[in-house]
Amino acid sequence: MGKIIVAGLGPGGIDHLPTGTYRILKDKPKLYLRTAKHPITEDFIKEKIQFESFDYLYEQCETFEEVYQSIVEVLLEKAEREKEIVYGVPGHPMVAEKTVEMLLNNKNSSITVEILPAVSCLEAVYAALKIDPTHGLTVVDCLELIDRKIDPSLPLLCVQLYNRRIASDVKLRLIEDYPEEHVIKVVHNAGIAGKERIDKIPLYELDRLRDIDHLTSLYVPALDDDHSSKNLNTSFEGLVEILARLRGPDGCPWDKQQTHESLKRYLIEETYEVIEAIEENDVNKLKEELGDLLLQIVFHARVAEEQGKFNIFEVIEEIKEKLIRRHPHVFGNQVVKDASEVNINWEKIKRKEKRDGPFLDVPRSLPALLRAEKIQKKAAEVGFDWPDIKGVWDKIDEELGELKSAVSMGSFEQQVSELGDLLFSVVNLSRFLKIDPEEALSRTINKFIKRFNYVEKRLKEEGKKPEGTSLEKMDELWDESKKKI
Incomplete structure (x- = not known):
């Protein structure tokens, strides 16, 4: 069993630190800090509070995600060995602290996590900007801004700008929703007496500021109605x-x-x-x-x-x-061999979801060829199918014979019925051949149009029109078109 006490260090010096947290820190032999780049570390040195930071991981790892994962792994290992440790993070532990989120989501049940709250960076920024967040405000970590939806009709506060590279990414993302000249406020060292500063600059200059660091936040005022309407298409x-x-x-x-x-x-x-x-x-x-x-x-x-x-x-x-x-092989633990197995699983899951409906539940509004193909596939799934393609060929011959008989001696309704049977059998053949019947027919139609257009063009060259030309002449030109198209 082990325990990690996560202590919020507030936004500034030791004056922002809750009394209870201060006492715990004084009693512990060592404190682990996510970063020593925080105003309070100078006070810790004066108070003789021993600490060890994870700043070295920021140098070793290529991404912030790797940094946070490494910090969590080290903390869990130390908690197992030392039984109880204290981990200090800037501001409030539950505000824009990825490592704390990862610790709380850790599946290791032998490690417990206790949160010691503190004033977050947000309160300090609110005070610096003199804004009331209850009037409407979107708050986001700069590292997560890229994939977030933004509502420009609300003010936006981006915390933990860190550096100019991140500032550049943030700027490019914001320009998708705001004019480049939109005036923003960059807040430096919020809550730190004598160091707090706010720069008002156009958005396009954001990544040109040279003193961006971990204590920098960005405030983007809401767009007015005029700008919002211009920005609707973004x-x-x-x-x-x-x-x-x-x-x-x-x-x-x-x-x-x-x-x-x-x-x-x-x-x-x-x-x-x-x-x-x-x-x-x-x-x-x-x-x-x-x-x-x-x-x-x-x-x-x-x-x-x-x-x-x-x-x-x-x-x-x-x-x-x-x-x-319907993709348990991607988002779950199921294993599939190939795309055909994916299709089989998809239909199984689909049937389970719609178990109360009829098995041949195919939309009536589908084009007839597509609907026929889907119905045949569904019937085949439960074994109602020819064992091989020979049965399909025989069925086509049978239906063709019945259609000829209906044309010779049957009624119009019989002819319609037998023609439908023949078409249905041909669709079944396309399924066995793994040919899309809709696609095949569409290609033939397009080919016919191109060839007929060729015939019409050749007749026009001779000063003729199709309606005044003999069938023999058009057949001659049709054969000519087949060699070219």
């Missing part, structure tokens, strides 16, 4: 906000009239336009069409949000959870 949230405005009281009459039903056709159209851009291998067109498709998804989510059903962020959260749930 993020996904901006797109969501644009839709909200278009559907709002002062929005667009057409957008406000749309419903899930009225938008269906546009969703289908945009999907096919994306597919067309992919088939044409046109990257710029694909980028544009993906944007149009994304708009439809956000549009539908906005309509649902207005009805009190769900919003776009719930949509995103649900698909995130589904992807994690």
Whole structure:
């Protein structure tokens, strides 16, 4: 059994240190500090409080993550050996202290962690800036800013700027949401008497400051309404906000009239336009069409949000959870051999999630070829399938014979039924051949269009039109086109 007492050291000198914490530090033979680069260490020396810092790890390790992991490993080892140790961190242990978070999440049940609170760097910065965070404020560690969503309508406080390299990364991230000339405040040595200073500079100058260190924080005032509207196009949230405005009281009459039903056709159209851009291998067109498709998804989510059903962020959260749930070989401990095994597991998990629904639960609105293929795959999963491709060929011959018979002697309804049976059998053949029937038919259609366009072009060169040309002549040009296309 071992114990780690994590003591907050406050933002400045020993005057910020709680009395109880001071007594514990005086009683202990040694104190372990995340860093000795803190104003209080001068007081520790005067008070003869022995300490050992982990600053050497900042020199040895390549990343902050490696530094923090190494510190935690050393602390756990020392706690096991010494039974009880004290670990001092700047400010409050629960504010922007990754090592404390890692200690609390440690799975070693033999080590307990006790937290001794203190004034954090935040209180000192609030006092320096003379701001009340309850009026609205986003607080983030500079090292975690890159992956964070930012709401420019709220003030932003970034703590632990550390150095100019991090300042450069922070600047580049902020420029995605703020104008380069937006005036920011850089707070140095908050809470330290005689050293506290605030620089007001435009955002683009942030990484040009030379005295950035571990006691530097950054305050970014909120954008006014004018700037916010100009900045709407810089993020996904901006797109969501644009839709909200278009559907709002002062929005667009057409957008406000749309419903899930009225938008269906546009969703289908945009999907096919994306597919067309992919088939044409046109990257710029694909980028544009993906944007149009994304708009439809956000549009539908906005309509649902207005009805009190769900919003776009719930949509995103649900698909995130589904992807994690259906990829246990990535986010869990399951082992798979190849992509086919992934597909099998995916369908098993999907069936378990929808165990109350019918087995052949395939959307009726899918294109007929795609729906047929999906139904056949599902039936094959439970063994309802031909043992080999010979049975498929025989079935096609059988259905072709029945279609010929229906055409000769049957009713129109019989002909429709038998043609459907034949098409269904051909889709089954494509499945055995591992060919996408939709893709195969689409290629043939495109090929036919290109060849017919060739015939039309050749006729035009001769001053003719298709409607006034004999079938023999068009067949001749068609054969010619087959050699070229």
